[in-house]
Amino acid sequence: MAEQMVKFMVNGRSYEIPIEPHMTLVEVLRDKLDITGTKLSCGAGECGACTVLIDGKLALSCLTLAMTAREKNILTIEGLAEGGNLHPIQKAFIEHGAIQCGFCTPGMILATKALLDENPNPNREEVKEALAGNLCRCTGYVKIVDAVLAVAEEIRKGGS
């Protein structure tokens, strides 16, 4: 299939690369750009491991054709820390023991960012609902939800 040149931003950096129309965003990120923090697991939109943010909105990169990200801003887990400082969500996941094998973590953290950008004051049920599309086999989600609630409070306090 004919490749097409596609331009987009990933983590604040501009890329212009040839892409075959059938390629998914996760394939382009991982295989073409070597940005491997985004994980591929089910490949069918069931597990959330491949979650990224496109123009700030949550997207499953295994179901997103890379062509459709043309001219858009993509945020992956690698783009979250700023100037070597971990994002508060990353810190909270680390400090609350919310990370075990770590394979779901990039997706969980980005899904958390999408949640908190929209709703800075979620309750436990709202956090569980927001993360219902992100599967984890290690943690039982308990410390993940704890971490999200704690960082929400911290951001509210710090941001006010």
Next chain:
Amino acid sequence: MTQEFSVVGKRITQVDTAAKATGAARYTTDIKLPGMLIGRVLHSPYPHAKIKKIDKSKAEKLTGVEAVITIDDTDRTLWARSFRDMPMAPSGSLQRADEYILADKARYVGDPVAAVAAVDEQTADEALDLIEVEYEKLPFVLDPWEAMKPGAPQIHDYAGNNIAVHLTPPPFLVKGDVEKGFAESDVVVEESFFASKQVGCHLETQACVASVDANGKITCYSPCQLAHPFRRELGKIFNKPLGMINVISPFVGGSFGTRLSCHNEPICIALAMKAGKPVKLVYTKEEDFTCIDTRTPHYFTIKMGFKKDGTLNAFTVHTTTWSGGYLSRAQLAGGITLVWALGHYRCPNTDGWCDVVYTNTTLSGAMRGFGNPAVMWGVEQVMDMAAEKLDIDPLELSLKNVKHAGEMANLGLPIESSYIDDCIREGAKRIGWKEKRGKRKGGRARRGVGMATMTHCSGAWPLLIEHSNAFIKFNEDDTISLTVNPGSPGTHIWGTLAQIAAEELGIRVEDISIVTGSTEATMFDLGSHASRSTYVTGNAVLEAARQAKAQLLERAAKMLETSPDELEVEDRQVYVKKAPEKSISVADVCFDAIWNLKGESLNISGKSSWASHYNSVPTAAYFAEVEVDTETGEVKVIKFVTAVDCGKAVNPMTVEGQCEGGIQQGIGYGLTEDYVINKDTGVVESDNFTTYKMPGTLDMPETEVIIIDKPDPKGPFGAKGVAEPGLVGIAPAIANAVYDAVGVRITDMPITPEKVLAALEAKSAQKD
């Protein structure tokens, strides 16, 4: 006596989590080598078929294809994905090598038949379509009971009636006279159970990256949990000395026991050999569900006889273990069910047997708890049934019969420590046992509580060697490198080991660099299984740290002009115990030891080979509160409490994490995870997360983890294993709670709404 610790027992942030939180952590699926090809595997679409002919010529001609292999491209060496010839205790537990890396005959849907390596995935997939396989379909059998019948299709020539092996318990668990014991019992309960074929569901799919250098040396990146035993198996498959194989373990995206076996690694290596280039082979999620080990399913008949006062008097377990088309770990998983069951309670008359039966299904291997969650699904329900008949509170029945310190544990060694009574009592308090148990009410939504207990192990000694090594070296300051190779399955074992070393050496966890992950750079470690690493590798680390500390104090004693036994080290300072103001920093001692102008240079270090000669059993009690919707049959877990006796918790946050994760896996095992095989085709129908429902955030109840936190005499700083105990008794506690709520007993896992409704209907029909 409570020991004061400065690092052990603290909720320290884990050493490897920053890499995981930023996307920097590299997993096998992230590895990319120069010139690397992409591998794909052609799997059998039939559950049982002769492979009459394979024509790979068209695939080989496709541009971009660099290797196509079938069994004819291999040495036809039989291998065992669970590793053969590991020196093990008797009772028939040696594992048979019964499969080829590419099939001679297809024995399950998904059996690898051929493989290709090509420049990219698309080309590899196109090449698979061009391989022409002529199959002769054979009659097949999916069910172990059918497989044992005369005239059933024979899956392996050696195994008549498809029975791979008949096992009996180890001699110390065959006691008294069970017939007499049952005859002399006042209450006897006998029930049959099915414990299901749970899938590991690690998010990182099975993967391997392999390369072979100009001298024929193999480098293999693999998520296998047992890197050193795996290397030995590769040596046998490829006829190489072990020095010509390096197994590298990157971060692993979930293990849970299914990665005790290796899976597609030998195929990947064979492709790399044929192509002369590195090859990456990553399974899809569908391949994961179909082609790699699941938890071993079993059918049990459990019979327990009690005296009127609740004393257990006779106990038999008969296990029919459902193996797949090849054994993998089914043989071990079957045999060990007898050990877990018969070893948990005190009983004068015990016996059992286990048949391991081949079927044309996906392989049955290990998963967290290795037979213990399966058999306790039955045992703990029989305990609940017996309690009702005896009119004794199940909690009291457990307390009366569980073994305590000094009694012989499941694996035939004395129990070093047991605080299971504390687990039962504390857990009961937190669930509200007294207030909630036996208060069955009417109405649509009915609540109940149930409990279960278990004893597990810290490693597999004396069934299997439990050998680990640790090497510690001080740099010329107060930091160290700690070389170990327990794997990195996500259990935070690196951090736990670092806490043990830091405690002994008086340094900080952040001053420890973990050197790990390569079989050629590390000394032997059995790997990560049987809740062993904190206990076995931990003891190796503690001993290495003691040796390094002795060298440190000896050098410091010279500098402080005193003797080593007058010294202690704490907070990176070596000081005279009786005169703490007289001190020197660890950094100064280590610098002087290396940059020594007197010609007395020494790199301060410690090295330990540690092998278990005892086995401290962790114990636990589990309490579930459920709500059953009597109109839909749906069971919702409202609250779950796990109380665990894992000795001294080196890091309570890690222990909680293990138990909370165990609750998720246990709820899935008990309620939602249903492995469905099409009876007409042998195809796995539940091959994705939509059809195979592992619990998500919304399926999780309120949870509480109680750590009893009393030290064990043999564990490092008193620690015992804890990874598997997080899961073992979850499902039976839920089943018992369902019974408490609505009076129906589901013995066939999982407890689906359909089964609950059918049982409720049968129950009301009985009343009418």
